[in-house]
Amino acid sequence: MDTHQQWDIVTGIGVTALAVAAARAVETSRPASLAQDPFAARFVTAAQASSPMPTSVEDLAAEAGEDGGVWPNMIDYIAVRTRAFDDHFLNAARDGIAQAVILASGLDSRAFRLDWRPGTVVHEIDQPLVLDFKLRVLREAEAEPRCDHRPTGIDLRDDWAAALQGAGFDPTLPTAWLAEGLMPYLPPEAEENLLHQVHRLSAPGSYFAAEYFSDMGTVLTDPMMERNVLALGLELGDLLHSDRRPSPAERLAEQGWQTQVVTGPDKANTYGRALRPSAMHDNVRLVSAHLP
Numbered sequence: 001m002d003t004h005q006q007w008d009i010v011t012g013i014g015v016t017a018l019a020v021a022a023a024r025a026v027e028t029s030r031p032a033s034l035a036q037d038p039f040a041a042r043f044v045t046a047a048q049a050s051s052p053m054p055t056s057v058e059d060l061a062a063e064a065g066e067d068g069g070v071w072p073n074m075i076d077y078i079a080v081r082t083r084a085f086d087d088h089f090l091n092a093a094r095d096g097i098a099q100a101v102i103l104a105s106g107l108d109s110r111a112f113r114l115d116w117r118p119g120t121v122v123h124e125i126d127q128p129l130v131l132d133f134k135l136r137v138l139r140e141a142e143a144e145p146r147c148d149h150r151p152t153g154i155d156l157r158d159d160w161a162a163a164l165q166g167a168g169f170d171p172t173l174p175t176a177w178l179a180e181g182l183m184p185y186l187p188p189e190a191e192e193n194l195l196h197q198v199h200r201l202s203a204p205g206s207y208f209a210a211e212y213f214s215d216m217g218t219v220l221t222d223p224m225m226e227r228n229v230l231a232l233g234l235e236l237g238d239l240l241h242s243d244r245r246p247s248p249a250e251r252l253a254e255q256g257w258q259t260q261v262v263t264g265p266d267k268a269n270t271y272g273r274a275l276r277p278s279a280m281h282d283n284v285r286l287v288s289a290h291l292p
């Protein structure tokens with residue numbers, strides 16, 4: 001039975017999914033954007049959160065104070081990570097993968113906007129109320145999934161692996177997994193279990209991608225991070241777990257995965273973008289892994 005606290009899109013951790021959607025909406029409105037998410041602005045508008053969130057470069061300019069406001073740094077990074085993880089799925093598709101799992105999918109609309117291989121099954125897992133909100137907005141937009149889309153509402157600290165298999169996940173097929181914007185919200189034992197389950201359910205040929213902070217202590221005590229989170233009506237210390245833990249790359253490498261880790265700024269450079277020095281940008285790492 002689920003004993004964990006639940007949230008929707010305008011409370012607790014759910015608000016972070018909305019903030020990420022706002023960042024994607026702004027990036028979508030930029031010329032030469034790194035990613036196009038035609039649904040992101042709709043989510044933000046439909047949620048009517050108590051803290052206002054931008055959905056375009058014009059909103060951003062209006063919100064910016066003398067110091068540029070709290071959003072630009074976050075948007076710059078979210079743009080890079082969105083593109084990096086879009087590429088992760090598209091590369092896996094080119095390699096013949098036709099099963100994907102998006103862990104903590106929030107308002108990720110990749111099932112509705114990426115060019116999946118014909119017949120691809122895309123599973124998503126997040127809190128039930130978060131997924132309900134997303135599906136309602138997509139239905140109202142008459143959006144059509146570009147794959148066989150299977151959302152499963154469950155807490156990732158519970159037995160999500162059984163729920164995933166109940167939704168038709170096939171562990172004999174290679175899978176492209178993603179944990180985007182998730183690890184800092186999980187206690188270490190939940191992250192360890194999550195990676196254990198990912199490995200257990202991965203057939204040879206599977207891909208995995210995620211991000212993590214190399215030094216959570218620095219991120220947690222950074223005044224700008226604190227201000228960003230306060231602007232969303234949240235408290236940094238209530239959201240993120242500071243406990244030291246092995247990186248996802250280390251954990252997967254121990255299980256025989258081939259792993260690569262790149263810093264946020266280096267990833268941005270590969271797309272011709274620069275990330276300004278900050279606790280978030282200096283500490284964020286993107287992991288990609290392949291199980292031979």
Ligand SMILES: C[S@@+](CC[C@H](N)C(=O)[O-])C[C@H]1O[C@@H](n2cnc3c(N)ncnc32)[C@H](O)[C@@H]1O
Pocket residue numbers: 013014016017020021103104105106107108125126127130154155156157179180181182185186
């Ligand atoms: C920062 S958002 C990222 C959402 C999405 N991956 C994206 O990048 O747009 C964090 C997401 O993690 C989800 N999440 C965090 N902890 C979770 C848990 N224990 N069980 C299910 N979902 C969780 C939240 O509901 C939220 O949607």
